[in-house]
Amino acid sequence: MASPCTGLSLELFGHVSEYQQVTAALTGSTYQSSIPFNVGTYKYVCPLEATQFSNGTKSNVYGLVTSCYSAIDSRDGQKYFLRRVHNFRPATSKVNWFIEAWKRVSHPNLVKFKEVFTTREFNDPSTIFVYDYLPSVTTLCQRIISTTAAANPTARNSGSVPKILFPETLVWNYIVQLTSAMRAVFHAGLACRSIDVTKILVDSHNRLYLNGTCVQDVLLCEHSPNITRPNDVVLIQQQQQDDMKNLGKVTMALACGSVMALLPENFKSSYDLIFTGGQFSDDLRNFINYIFTNVNVRKSLNELMPMIGARFYAQFEASELKCDQLERELVKQVHNSRLMRLMAKLASINERPEFNLDSSWSETGDRYLLKLFRDHVFHQVTEDGAPWLDISHIINCLNKLDCGVDEKILLVSRDNQNALVVTYADLRMCLENSFTELSNPTLTRATVDVNAGSGAYMSAGGGVDRQNGLLVQGQQQQQTLSFSAAGSSSVGGLHSHGSSAMVGGGDAAMTSHHNSVTVNLAPDATNVEGHGGIMVNGIGGQASTATIHMQAAAMYNGTV
Template sequence: PLPSRTTATTRIQKSSNFGYITSCYKAVNSKDDLPYCLRRIHGFRLVNTKCMVLVDMWKKIQHSNIVTLREVFTTKAFAEPSLVFAYDFHAGGETMMSRHFNDPNADAYFTKRKWGQHDGPLPRQHAGLLPESLIWAYIVQLSSALRTIHTAGLACRVMDPTKILITGKTRLRVNCVGVFDVLTFDNSQNNNPLALMAQYQQADLISLGKVVLALACNSLAGIQRENLQKAMELVTINYSSDLKNLILYLLTDQNRMRSVNDIMPMIGARFYTQLDAAQMRNDVIEEDLAKEVQNGRLFRLLAKLGTINERPEFQKDPTWSETGDRYLLKLFRDHLFHQVTEAGAPWIDLSHIISCLNKLDAGVPEK
C-alpha cells in the first residue's frame, strides 16, 4: 500500500469524498511490467454493470492534466468484495492539500476572534499568500482538464484539493476520475447514464471556483459560507481584477448554463505565459535527452570492448587470441583508460576518453 500522510495510530475512516473506506496500492502489471496506482473501494458490491459504459468513456480520455483511468474491476482478494480502479502511477506526486493547505496557522485570518482581540495582520503575496502567477498556472491546467472532460460528455466530480496531484513544481493532474460515476450510479439511469451530466458539469465549475478561492486565500477556511465576503475582500486587495472576476463568475449562480470556455477571456494572454513555460521546459528536456542519447552510444561501444578484451578462457582459440585485431583493441583499451600525469600517477581524463570513443565510432583514420 502507498503510505498515507496520516499517523499510524489513526483508525481507518470513510473517505470524506466517496463515503467508503478507500486504500491506495502501487502494483506492477504482469503484462507490461509498468507500475500502476490501484485505488480500492472497501466493501463495495457492483450491482449494475451498465455503469461500465461511463468507465469506457473515461478510458478514452488522454490529457496531460488528468490521471488516466486504465481499468476497473471487482475482486475478493482482500477477504471482502472490493472495487478497484487502476490509474497511471506518477512517482513523487503529492496532493494540493498537502502542498498548500497543510499549515494549521494559515486559517488564522478567518478564525473567529475572541472578545477583546483584533484581526491578525492582513496576508500579502509572498508573505502568507501564493503568487498570482502560480494561481493562474493552476487555473490554466485545471480549466484545460475540465474542458476536455466536458467535451467528452462527462463530468469531473472530484475537483477537490485532496484529489488534485502536483508533480514537480507546478504540474497538476486531476486524480480519481470516474470513481463517482460508478459509486453513485443509479438504476434509474439505465436508459441514459449521461442524463445528469449537465448538472454535474455545472457543479464542476463551482468546485473549480472554490479551489481557486482557497488558493488565493491560502486557506480552506476561506471557502466556507460565513467567510466568503472576507475572502473576496482579501482577493480584491492582493490580486488582479481578472482573478476576482473569475472567482465571482464561477461561484455566482447564473440563470443560464455555463461553460468552462466562458473563463477563457479572463485568462487571456496568461495562457501564452504557460505555453512559453511549457515549451522552454520541453527544450531543456530535449537537450538532456540528446546528451543521454550520446551517453548510450558511448556505453554500447564500451560494452563491446569489455566483452572482447581479456577472455583467458579462449586463449587456445586462434580466433580469440590477442595477436590480431583483438590485440589492437587491448592496446586501445590501455590507451583509453591508463592515462597518467607528468609525475606518472594514474589520471582520469574524461575528455580524452570521450574524444577517443567518438573517433572510434566515427572510424577516424588517426594513428
C-alpha cells in the same frame, strides 16, 4: 551546472533521484499482514496512506470508505496507483460505458485511468480503480496546509482564514492547468466530478494532475437505479456545472491560502478578502465572480478564456522551455548510452582469460589491436608517469570509434616494441568482428561446402543457410570430415578421417575415432525430395577450420 556523475542538470538530476528513491522506498516497504500481497494481476501491494480508515471514516468526495495503494502489474512490470472502495461491488452493466469512456481520455494534467475490477482479497467485496502511478506528489490540500503552517505556525489549527500566501502568478498557473484538463474531459462527453483539493495532485515543479476520475460515475450508476442510460446529456451537463462551481472553490482556497476558506461559515469572509483586499487583479476577481454569480445561467469554460488572457501563453511558453530542456538532456543520455555500449564491448573482449579453450585469444589478431587502443584511450600517462585523465580525450576517441572515421591513429605496445598505424574504421571492424565471435560461439570462421543432391552448390560461414531442402547449422572445427551418402533408407560409403571419432546410425557399417568429435547418422531422420535423409549431429572441441562435403539431400545440425 551539471551533475558530475550523470551530466544532467542539477535540477533534473535531483528530480530523477527523488523519483527513484521514492519508487524504491515504496517497493521495499514492510509487508503488512492485513494487506494482501497480490490483488488480481497486481503484486507487491503497498499502502500509500498513514491510516487505512480502520475507524470506517468515509471520504468527503465519494461518500464511502476508500484507501490507496501502489502495486506492480505482473503483465507489464509497471507500477500503478490503486484506489480501493471498501464494501462496494457494482451490480449493473451501465458502468461499462463510463469505464470505456474514461479509458479513452488522455491529458497531461489528468492521471490516466487504466481499469477497474472487483476483488475479495481484502476480505470484503471491494472495487479497485487503477491509475498511472505518480511518485513524489502531494495533494493540493496538503500543499496549502504545509505552506500555511510554514508561514504562520500558530494559526495552523485556528480555523480562521490566514493572510494571502500564494502569489497570483501561481494561482493562475494552477487555473490554466486545471481548466485545460476540464476542457478535455468535457470534450469527451464526461464530467470530472473530482475537482476537490484532496483529489488534485501537485508535484515539486507545480505540475498539476486531476485524480480520482471515473469513481463517482460508477457509484452513481449503482446508487441511482432511476438512470436509464449512463450518457444522459442533461445529467452530464448538470455535473459539468458542478465542476465549474468546484473550480471556483478551489480557486478561492488558493487565493486565500487556506482550505478553511471552503467552509460555509468562512465563505463570505474569504470572498470579501479577495474582492476588498486589493491584492488581486481584476481578472481573478472577475473569474471568481463569474462562477458564483447568476447561478441559474449555464457557465462555460470558453467564457473564462478572456479572463485568463495572455497568462495562457506564459504557461505554454514555460511548457515549451521545459520540453526543450528535457530534449537536450535526452540527447546527452543517448550519447552516454552509445558510449557505454562501446565500453561494454571493449571490456568484454580485452583481457579475456580464455575463449574456446584458447588462452591467447584476446592477445592475438583483431583483439591485440583493441588492447592497444584501450591503452591509448584509458592508460596514457604524463611525462612524470602520472595517469593522464582527460575525459574529453576519452569521449573524442570513443566517438571516432563509434563513427568508424578514416582518421589514422598510432598504437604503441606497452614495451614500445610494436607500433601500428590503423584507422578508426579498422578498429571499428575489429571490434564488431570480435564481439560477434563472442556473441555467437556456435558460429565458425571456416567454410562449410555442401553439394546437394540436385547439383546446387552452397557455402556457409556458419549460422543457418537453406537451399534445395538443405539445413546447415554448426561450428567448424580443426578437423576435416568428408563423406558421401546415397540411398533412400540406408547410409553407405561413409569415410571419416582422424582418430577418436565415433560414427554410427542406421545401416552404417563402420566405426572410427576422431579427436573429441562425435557424429551420429540417422538415415530415417528426414526425407527431402525423395532422398534418404541424413542428419549429422556433432559436438567438437576447439573451433578453427572444417570442410564438409555432402551428396544427396541431407541435414547437418550441431557443432562439429
